[in-house]
Amino acid sequence: MQNQSGRISLWKILLPTFLGIGVIVFMFVKDLSGSENAEQLDQLRHINITGNTVFWFFIALLLMVGRDLGFTIRYRYLTEKLLSWKQSLKITLLAEFGTAVTPSSVGGSSMAILFLTKEKIPVGKSTAMVFITMLLDEMFFVVTFPLLLLFVPVTDLFPEVSAIQIGVVSLFIVAYIVKLLLCICLVTGLFFKPQSIKWLLIQIFKLPFLRRWSAAAEKAGNDLIISSGEIRGKNMSYWLPLIFATILSWCSRFFVVNALFMAFFPVGNHLLIFGRQFVMWVLMILSFTPGASGLSEIIFKQYLSALIPVAGLVPVIILLWRLLSYYNYLFVGAILVPKWASKAFSKQK
Numbered sequence: 001m002q003n004q005s006g007r008i009s010l011w012k013i014l015l016p017t018f019l020g021i022g023v024i025v026f027m028f029v030k031d032l033s034g035s036e037n038a039e040q041l042d043q044l045r046h047i048n049i050t051g052n053t054v055f056w057f058f059i060a061l062l063l064m065v066g067r068d069l070g071f072t073i074r075y076r077y078l079t080e081k082l083l084s085w086k087q088s089l090k091i092t093l094l095a096e097f098g099t100a101v102t103p104s105s106v107g108g109s110s111m112a113i114l115f116l117t118k119e120k121i122p123v124g125k126s127t128a129m130v131f132i133t134m135l136l137d138e139m140f141f142v143v144t145f146p147l148l149l150l151f152v153p154v155t156d157l158f159p160e161v162s163a164i165q166i167g168v169v170s171l172f173i174v175a176y177i178v179k180l181l182l183c184i185c186l187v188t189g190l191f192f193k194p195q196s197i198k199w200l201l202i203q204i205f206k207l208p209f210l211r212r213w214s215a216a217a218e219k220a221g222n223d224l225i226i227s228s229g230e231i232r233g234k235n236m237s238y239w240l241p242l243i244f245a246t247i248l249s250w251c252s253r254f255f256v257v258n259a260l261f262m263a264f265f266p267v268g269n270h271l272l273i274f275g276r277q278f279v280m281w282v283l284m285i286l287s288f289t290p291g292a293s294g295l296s297e298i299i300f301k302q303y304l305s306a307l308i309p310v311a312g313l314v315p316v317i318i319l320l321w322r323l324l325s326y327y328n329y330l331f332v333g334a335i336l337v338p339k340w341a342s343k344a345f346s347k348q349k
Contacts, residue, residue, distance in 0.1 A: 022294070047264065047310065056263035057320075063252045063259055064324050068092050070249025074136070077241040078129045079121060091115050094340060097333025100326060118340075128227035135186040136246040138179050144278060145176060152275040159306065168283070168302075175282045194228040197221065254278070256325055257304065260317050265309055276303040297322065 068089070075088040083091065094115045116126035148157070158169050189197035198221025204210065205217035254277045261267050280299045284292040297318050305314045 047313070053263045056259050060256050060259035060263070060320075060324055063256045064328075066252030067249050067256075067325075068096075070245045070247075070252060071095070073245035074133065074242055074249070075129075077238070077245070078132060079116075079125070080238075082121065083119060087119055090336070090340065091119065093329070093332055093336055096329040097337060100329045100333065115340075124226045125230055127223045128230035131186065131190060131224065131227045132231065132242070135183065135190065136242060137250075138183045138186070140246055140250050141176070141179050141278070141282060142183050148271075148275045148278060151271055156272055157275050157279055171286060172279060172282055175285055179282070179285075189224040190228050190231060194221075194225040197224055253325065254281075257317075257321055260320055260324075261308070264313055264317070273304065273307060276307070279303060293326075296326075 071092040072085065072088045075083055075091050076085060079088075098115070113123070113126050113130050116129060117123055121129070158172075185197055185200075198218070201217040201221045202214070205214040210217075254274050255270075257277055258267060258270050258273050261273065267273065280296070280303055283299055284296055287295040289295060300318050300321065301314055305311070308314050308317065
């Protein structure tokens, strides 16, 4: 991520930025060029920025604060208040930057361990914290989906019946099953049988096409055993703030889009928007681009454009959404990481 001088590789910021902006520009050109789209362009020109627009954009900003506040609370209580509120916020922003510059399918977990250990959190405890955050995040998705189905019909979550849509549904099911299996493994490994999960990992990674990662799998198994020892015996007073903070963070993240919609037009079914975003985020874990750049914009258009009455607004809202929920972490990280790195690594000298 950085060299010894503490500088960030510029391409780690420029690549995802260009990918995302490029897709948005393509949408603008495709949707608004040509005589057949003249009406959409005219509708876009007649959209006024009113007090309602400013109010709901402010609400979207507050929801982004809620997203970061949730993770800040989580780090504060995960360390049992060893980290101050300021340190917890700094770790949150650093971890979000790490996630933004790594593929969604990889995530920023390894970087989170680095950030925590440099804040004088023991390696065993920081590793346990990363496993717990992973479990809490995956549990949010695993539990939320069946709850959503009680209020939002499957036909509304996956509206179009086509060959492409069937493929998307299949990918969603696969991704959800992966999350479910990961939750089962984490719960079993952290609370009941860490040695059994380590044995299972080693056996799986003995397969010929996975053998090259066998050492990493064994290390993950050892980390899981250490983490299990760290968290066993924790009571509900430890877990309740973590669960609350996870729900706060993810719900705030999702409702940003609801607020952006409300800035431009009335919304009749907020839960449907929430549900389709849920589908989006599950699918985005399949991305191999940093922060799901490019893919996230495409999926947004696929799943949420039908709920936007003015077609020309689609790329505008996507751009605002990514500015609030993604590009801001790239730019904040570009400022914060060098300062943090020079201070953290200089302590070792």
